[in-house]
Amino acid sequence: MISQEKNSGNADTPGVSVRTGRAHPVTLRDVAEAAGVSTATVSLVINKKKNARIADETRERVSAAIRQLGYRPNAMAKNLVSGTSRFIGLVADGVATTPLAGQIIHGAQDEAWKNGYALLIASTEGSRDLEADAIAMMLEYKVRGILYSTWFHRPTDIPETLREADFVLVNCFSPEPGAARAVVPDEAQGGRSATEILLRRGHVRIAFINAATPALARDGRLQGYKDALEAAGIPFDPDMVLEAAPDQEGGYGATKELLRRNVTAVYCYNDRMAMGLYDGLRENGLSIPDDIAVVGFDNQEVIAAHLRPPLSTVSLPHYELGAAGVRMLLGLDGAPIESAVKVMCPTIERASVTAPPAA
Amino acid sequence: MISQEKNSGNADTPGVSVRTGRAHPVTLRDVAEAAGVSTATVSLVINKKKNARIADETRERVSAAIRQLGYRPNAMAKNLVSGTSRFIGLVADGVATTPLAGQIIHGAQDEAWKNGYALLIASTEGSRDLEADAIAMMLEYKVRGILYSTWFHRPTDIPETLREADFVLVNCFSPEPGAARAVVPDEAQGGRSATEILLRRGHVRIAFINAATPALARDGRLQGYKDALEAAGIPFDPDMVLEAAPDQEGGYGATKELLRRNVTAVYCYNDRMAMGLYDGLRENGLSIPDDIAVVGFDNQEVIAAHLRPPLSTVSLPHYELGAAGVRMLLGLDGAPIESAVKVMCPTIERASVTAPPAA
Numbered sequence: 001m002i003s004q005e006k007n008s009g010n011a012d013t014p015g016v017s018v019r020t021g022r023a024h025p026v027t028l029r030d031v032a033e034a035a036g037v038s039t040a041t042v043s044l045v046i047n048k049k050k051n052a053r054i055a056d057e058t059r060e061r062v063s064a065a066i067r068q069l070g071y072r073p074n075a076m077a078k079n080l081v082s083g084t085s086r087f088i089g090l091v092a093d094g095v096a097t098t099p100l101a102g103q104i105i106h107g108a109q110d111e112a113w114k115n116g117y118a119l120l121i122a123s124t125e126g127s128r129d130l131e132a133d134a135i136a137m138m139l140e141y142k143v144r145g146i147l148y149s150t151w152f153h154r155p156t157d158i159p160e161t162l163r164e165a166d167f168v169l170v171n172c173f174s175p176e177p178g179a180a181r182a183v184v185p186d187e188a189q190g191g192r193s194a195t196e197i198l199l200r201r202g203h204v205r206i207a208f209i210n211a212a213t214p215a216l217a218r219d220g221r222l223q224g225y226k227d228a229l230e231a232a233g234i235p236f237d238p239d240m241v242l243e244a245a246p247d248q249e250g251g252y253g254a255t256k257e258l259l260r261r262n263v264t265a266v267y268c269y270n271d272r273m274a275m276g277l278y279d280g281l282r283e284n285g286l287s288i289p290d291d292i293a294v295v296g297f298d299n300q301e302v303i304a305a306h307l308r309p310p311l312s313t314v315s316l317p318h319y320e321l322g323a324a325g326v327r328m329l330l331g332l333d334g335a336p337i338e339s340a341v342k343v344m345c346p347t348i349e350r351a352s353v354t355a356p357p358a359a
Numbered sequence: 360m361i362s363q364e365k366n367s368g369n370a371d372t373p374g375v376s377v378r379t380g381r382a383h384p385v386t387l388r389d390v391a392e393a394a395g396v397s398t399a400t401v402s403l404v405i406n407k408k409k410n411a412r413i414a415d416e417t418r419e420r421v422s423a424a425i426r427q428l429g430y431r432p433n434a435m436a437k438n439l440v441s442g443t444s445r446f447i448g449l450v451a452d453g454v455a456t457t458p459l460a461g462q463i464i465h466g467a468q469d470e471a472w473k474n475g476y477a478l479l480i481a482s483t484e485g486s487r488d489l490e491a492d493a494i495a496m497m498l499e500y501k502v503r504g505i506l507y508s509t510w511f512h513r514p515t516d517i518p519e520t521l522r523e524a525d526f527v528l529v530n531c532f533s534p535e536p537g538a539a540r541a542v543v544p545d546e547a548q549g550g551r552s553a554t555e556i557l558l559r560r561g562h563v564r565i566a567f568i569n570a571a572t573p574a575l576a577r578d579g580r581l582q583g584y585k586d587a588l589e590a591a592g593i594p595f596d597p598d599m600v601l602e603a604a605p606d607q608e609g610g611y612g613a614t615k616e617l618l619r620r621n622v623t624a625v626y627c628y629n630d631r632m633a634m635g636l637y638d639g640l641r642e643n644g645l646s647i648p649d650d651i652a653v654v655g656f657d658n659q660e661v662i663a664a665h666l667r668p669p670l671s672t673v674s675l676p677h678y679e680l681g682a683a684g685v686r687m688l689l690g691l692d693g694a695p696i697e698s699a700v701k702v703m704c705p706t707i708e709r710a711s712v713t714a715p716p717a718a
Contacts, residue, residue, distance in 0.1 A: 070523070072498050096465035096678070097660060099458045106455035106482050113489075118496050121480040123465050130472075137477050139431050164429070248665035272661065279667045282641065301456060302631065302661055306607035308638045319455070 026071040034065040042066075046073050087120045088112050088326060089138035089165070091131060094151030095123035099301050100318045101151045104170060107322030108147055115330055117144060135161045145329040147322070148172070153184055153216050170325040171318070173340040182340035183324045187217050190314045190345030191224020192231075194267050194295050197312050197347060199232045201355045203265035203293060209254050209277070211246040211269045221269060221297060248276035255280025264292060264356035271296035271303045274311055274352075289354040299348050310350035317343045385430040393424040401425075405432050446479045447471050447685060448497035448524070450490060453510030454482035458660050459677045460510045463529060466681030467506055474689055476503060494520045504688040506681070507531070512543055512575050529684040530677070532699040541699035542683045546576050549673045549704030550583020551590075553626050553654045556671050556706060558591045560714045562624035562652060568613050568636070570605040570628045580628060580656060607635035614639025623651060623715035630655035630662045633670055633711075648713040658707050669709035676702045 028046075032039045037058060044052040045062040065071070090108055095101045101123075109119045120143060122134030138146055145166035150156060156172040158180055173182035198206050208225045211218045226236050242257050244250035251273030258266060258277070268274040274296035281292060288294050288309055296304060299315035320343050327333040328341070391398045396417060403411040404421040424430070449467055454460045460482075468478045479502060481493030497505055504525035509515060515531040517539055532541035557565050567584045570577045585595050601616050603609035610632030617625060617636070627633040633655035640651060647653050647668055655663060658674035679702050686692040687700070 072495070095454070095461040097458060097461065099456060099461070102454040102456065102458070102461055102482070105480075106484060109482055113492065118479065118500070119481075120477065121464075122478075123461070123468055125465060133472065136431070141477075164431075248667075252667065272665065275665070276667075300661060302659060306631065306634070308607070308611065308635075 026069045028071075030069055031062065031065045031071050034069060035061045037062060085142045085144065086117050087138070087141055087143040088117045088329065089135075089141075089143040089146035090119050090121045090149065090322075091124060091134050091138075091146060091162075092121065092149045092151070093124050093126050093131075095121075096125055098151050100298075100316060101149070103318035104149050104151075104322035104325075107319035107324075108170075108326050109322070111323040111326035115326070115332070117326075117330075131159060132161065135159060135165075139164055147325045147329065149322070149325070153187065155216070166329060168325045168329045169340075170321050181328055183321055183328060184340045184342055185316055185321065186342035186344055187220025188224040188227065189342070190297060190316075191221035191267075192228040193224070193345060193347045194221070194297055194314045195225045195228035197295050197349060197353055198265040198267060198293055199228060199234075201265075201293065201353055203356050204234055205240075205261075205263045205265070205356075207240045207242060207258055207261055207263045207266045209242045209244055209251065209258065209266060209268045209273055212243040212250070213246060215246075217297075218269065225267060244273065246270055247272045248279075251276030251278075252280045255284065259284060259286075265294070265353070266292060267295045267297075269297060271298045271300040271311060271313055274313075275303055275307060278307055289352050290357065293353040293356070295353060297345075304348070305350065307352070309352050312350045312353045313348050314345045315348055317345055385428045387430075389428055390421065390424045390430050393428060394420045396421060444501045444503065445476050446497070446500055446502040447476045447688065448494075448500075448502040448505035449478050449480045449508065449681075450483060450493050450497075450505060450521075451480065451508045451510070452483050452485050452490075454480075455484055457510050459657075459675060460508070462677035463508050463510075463681035463684075466678035466683075467529075467685050468681070470682040470685035474685070474691070476685075476689075490518060491520065494518060494524075498523055506684045506688065508681070508684070512546065514575070525688060527684045527688045528699075529680050540687055542680055542687060543699045543701055544675055544680065545701035545703055546579025547583040547586065548701070549656060549675075550580035550626075551587040552583070552704060552706045553580070553656055553673045554584045554587035556654050556708060556712055557624040557626060557652055558587060558593075560624075560652065560712055562715050563593055564599075564620075564622045564624070564715075566599045566601060566617055566620055566622045566625045568601045568603055568610065568617065568625060568627045568632055571602040571609070572605060574605075576656075577628065584626060603632065605629055606631045607638075610635030610637075611639045614643065618643060618645075624653070624712070625651060626654045626656075628656060630657045630659045630670060630672055633672075634662055634666060637666055648711050649716065652712040652715070654712060656704075663707070664709065666711070668711050671709045671712045672707050673704045674707055676704055 028039050028042050032042045041054060042062055044054060045059055092101045092104060105121060112119050120138055120141060124130040124134060143165060146162060147168055147170050148162055149170035150172040153171050155175040158174055169180050169182035171184060173184055174180045210222055229236050240261060242254050244254040246269055251268060255277060268277060274294050277294060281288060286292055296311045296313035299313045304311045304313050324343055387398050387401050391401045400413060401421055403413060404418055451460045464480060471478050479497055479500060483489040483493060502524060505521060506527050506529050507521055508529035509531040512530050514534040517533055528539050528541035530543060532543055533539045569581055588595050599620060601613050603613040605628055610627060614636060627636060633653050636653060637647060640647060645651055655670045655672035658672045663670045663672050683702055
C-alpha cells in the first residue's frame, strides 16, 4: 500500500503545514514559492554557486525552505549538468551462489560511498547475455567506471564493451600482461601462511590436499606450501601432495590416501574439503587435532568457525578486494599499476591445530 | 590501465575510421556530423518521435551512424525528461554475510530487467546510518520504488524516509497490519512440509529441535510441525519439542536430550543445527538415516547437499521473494494486497531420511 496521507509539519517547521508523500514529490518550484524567490535563485543556492550575487539572508531563507519541505535535489539532473554520474558500476558473477561475492560488494560499496559515489550493481550469475546487458546499462548511466568481478580468482577475457569504460578487474585478471588494472588475492602468501600455522606448532610431516581441477588458486596455494617448507628447511616431497575435487566429497574421498602417508598434519585447498576430511578422519577413529591437525583455506562463513573442532584457516580478503578495486578505479592508490595488485590473505587460528603427537 | 588507444573501424563500418575509447565518448554531435543532419534530428530519431516529419532515408542514415559510432544515449537525460528513472532501489541488510540475500538480489534483478528497470542495490549490513544514506541516495535518483529486504524473516519498523517512495518489504513486514505491502516465506507451510517428509516414510515419533531465540520462523515452523502431526492423526506431545541455539553448536548440544526421547526421526529448525546434530549422533554411534532420520530447513548452499549423508530439507524461497517483490512494486501481481503475501518453501529430498527401524 502506498502511503498517501499528508503528514502535518513537525514542531520545528511551523511555517509549513503539509509535507506530501510520493504522490506529490517536493519540487524546485515548491521551494521557490515557500522562500518567495525565483526557481533560478533556488537552483543557484543548491548548486553552491558561491559567486552568484545572492544576499546571505536570501540564501538562508532558501536553505530553510529546503529543510522544511524535505526537498531532495534530483541527482540525475546534477549529473547531467556535470556530464558524468556519481555511479560506479559493479559487475559480479556469483552474488546468488556465494557469500564471497557479497563481501566484494560490501567492500566496494563502503569505499565508493566514502568518496561520494553510489554503486550500481549487476549480478550476472555467469550469463554472458546478462553481463552484456549490465555493462550496456552502466554505460548508459555514464558511470565513473566499472569494477568487473568474479567470485573465484581466475583469468578472464575482457568484454569488448567494458573497454568503453574506465574499469578495474577484481578477483580476476587479464592473461595479457598490462592489459588491465586488476586486484587479486595473494594465493601464494595464503598457502604459505596456512602451512606456517602447522610448522609453528612443530609439524614436519605435512600433507597438502590440493584441488584436482586447474585453477589459479591451485597453483598459488601449492607454491605457498613449497615456499613455507623450504623456509623451514624441510625438503618438498611430491608424494605428500594429493589431489581431489574441491568440495566436501573430495576431502572425504582423500582420507584413505592421506592415511597411507604417515602425516601428523594436513593443509586442505579449501574449508569445504576440510569439512569432508573431518568426516573421513572420524570414521577412521582419528581425533582432530590430537591425532592429526587440519588447516583449511577461505574462512567460509557458515563452515569454518562451526566445525567440530573449529577450523584454523586463511581468509580470502574479498571485502578488501572490493575496497581496493574502487580506490584503484578512482586513482587513490598511488603509483601506476603494471600488473595485478595482490591483497594479503589473513591467518585465522582456531582449535583444529595443536602440536604433533610425541613420536 | 585505461584503454586509450583508438581502434580502427571494423570491416562492417568502412565509412567510420576511428572509434574512440572513454577519453572521448561518442556524443550526439558526433552522430549528427557523421549522418550530415542536425543534433535535433538525431534527438528526434533516438526518442522515437514517430510523428516528427523525418524522411525514412534520413532516419536510416542516423540509425546507421549510431550503430557505427557505438553511440549510447544518456539514460539519465532520458529519465530527466520523463521525470522518473528506470531504477528500482533494493536495500538489503546482509549481502556480505549470507548467500540468502544474494538470492533476493538475483530474483529481484531478473524481474526488474524483464520489465526494463535496473536495480540500484545498497548493502547496509544492519547499519542504520548506511541505511539512511542508501534510501536518501535512492530518492535523489528518483527510483520507481524501493524493495526493503532483510536476510532473515522478521517484523520491521519502516524508516521514515522509506515512506517517501513507493516501497515493498521483502522477507520482513510491518507489525501494524495493512501498513505496508510485504512478501515473506510461508514458514508454517515449510514446517509442515519438513515434517511430512518424515511422516511419509512412516515415522511417528518425530522430535522437533526448534530455535531457542524468539523469531518468526520459530513460531511458524513449530505451527507447521503441529499441523502436519494433526493431519496425520498423531497427538502433539510438547515434550518432543526441544530448543537450542540456531547453529551447529546448538544442534550438537541438543543431542543428549534428543536421545532421551526414544525417537526415530528429528526435524531441525535449520540446516546448521542439523549439521551439528550429525556430529552429536555420530559420537553416540548412531547412523543417519538408519538409526535416526534427520530433516533440516533452509537448504543452505554450502551445507545441505554436502553433509554425510546429504540432508533432506525445505528451501527458503529467496529468489522468488525478490522477484515477487518487484512484481508487487510494479503492480503486476494482480489484486490489491491487504497483508503480507506468503511464498511457498519447496521440499528437497536427499539421503538423510529412510523408513524407521522395525520396532
